[in-house]
Structure formats: C-alpha cells, structure tokens
Amino acid sequence: MLNIRPMGKYTGGEITGVDVKTLDDAGFAPIYDAWLQYGVTVVRDQELELDEFLAYSRRFGFVVPHPSKSTRHPDCPEITVLGINKFDADGNLIQAVYKRGGESFHTDGAYDEVPFKATKLYALAIPSRGGNTHFSSMYQAYEVLPERLKTLLEGRNGAFTYGGRHGQTALLNPEDRNRPPAFHPMFRTHSETGRRSLYFDPGKINYIEGLEAAQSDDVIDELTERMIAPEAEYVHEWRVGDVVIWDNRCLVHKAAGDYPPEEDRIHWRTSIKEAIGGASVAGA
Secondary structure (H helix, E strand, O other): OOEEEEOOOOOOEEEEOOOHHHOOHHHHHHHHHHHHHHOEEEEOOOOOOHHHHHHHHHOOOEEEOOOOHHHEEOOEEEEEEEOOOOEOOOOOEOHHHHOOOOOOOEOOOOOOOOOOOEEEEEEEEOOOOOOOEEEEEHHHHHHOOOHHHHHHHOOOEEEEOOOHHHOOOOOOOHHHOOOOOEEEEOEEEOOOOOOEEEOOOOOOEEEEOOOOHHHHHHHHHHHHHHOOOOOOEEEEOOOOOOEEEEEOOOEEEEEOOOOOOOOOOEEEEEEEEOOHHHOOOOOO
C-alpha cells in the first residue's frame, strides 16, 4: 500500500509500498503531488532497468542529456552514470569525479536558458559509510532573507555559466566551456506551486545584473552564507534501490564526498526540463 511521510521540517518525503514500473496515472498523481509539496522525495526499494528508469523520469517532464558528455551512459545518452572511472591509469583518485557535486550547495542546469526542472537519481551501489546527499529549501531561504536584500534583488537577474566566476569546467568537453551566460531572476515564482524562492547557485553565478562588480561579488558572498536557512535541510542517507528526485526550481543540494574512495557509490541520473510546450506531465 502506498505510504507517504515527511522526512524533514520543510523538505523531504519518503514514499514506500509502490513499484514505479506499474503505476497508472491515478497511482502516479499522489507521488507527483508529494514531490511538489516536499521538494525532494525518495521512492524506496525499486528494481529498474535502464529503459524503466528513463520511462519513469519522463513522467516528470522532458529528459535531456547532461552537458558532461564523458559521463553519459554508452547505451542511453539521456542517462548519466555517476561514481565510475574515479581512478586514473596510475591508480590515483580523480578528485573532480570523487567529489562531483560536493563542493557547495547548488542547483542543476542554471547555465541553460531553460534550467532543469528536476534531477533524478537511482542508487545502484552505496558505500558502507558516508556519501549522503544534502538538500535545502530555497523557499525558506527567501523567507528569511533581510528586507534590504529582497529590495536590492527584486527584479534583478543573475548571469549563470557552468563554471561560474571561477571557471570550473573540467568535466565539460573543451568545445562546451565558453558558452555565454544564461540569465534568470534571482527571485523565482514556482510555475506549479506559485511560491517564491531564492534562485541561486554560488558555483555557477557570474554576476548580478545592474550591480557594480564589487557589489555583485559582495552580494553573492552574502547569499552564499544565507542560502541554507535554519531547519530547511534534509540529509538523504542512501539505500540501494532508492529513486530520489528533487525540484531544482526551489531546492539546492550537494553530495558528500566523504565515503571510502575504494568503495562504490554509483547512481544513474536523469536531467528533466519542463514538458515541451508547457504540457502537463502524466498524472499531474
């Protein structure tokens, strides 16, 4: 029997008692609604093949290949494989692979003109300790911002690139490293919930439009300190068979690169955008 329960005060929901391969639209609807409510949800105890994971991802929107081409699955480019090839030919740990996604809290796809709606992971192998993923609500981050920052940033856009101010583009192919920035409002109104949130990624933002360079840098540094609001976090402890999806429109996340590097931490990942033409997803 389907069971949904909260995992954190403001974000995080756990879903049990369901096989996502067999869901009809009526069965999918409460799962989608819970995801909108909690921002990030985990469906436990799934057993999925590549095509099944991809099909379930498509229920949430339009699946697109991630720009990091080197990590795409060889048989399915819409799926990224995370956690493999983390040692070089001499047996040295490649930190960019091992700590991928763990440098700071971030949102996926801010560097695109149409940012990622959602990211979904399916856990294939989990280490004996560590390797959790941290999430935090940007609804709450917006709620607790000082009024001076709300006034300053209202109506302003941020300029975002994959490498941000520090040009961290090692995981991209050379031809993809100099894309022009994408511009997005610093305060975003969620297209489905109607709620306001801070839209911010300290690793991908280059500058804030309309501010002098020094002021822009100072505001970015302050937002980096304020983006994780009190009690807004949920920390996910992985199990094999977990399917986790989070809403990039209202959450930030980071991986924890703290697990034994000799152990496997392997996930399939899909990157999801709004459905083409604004069409509703199945069952939503």
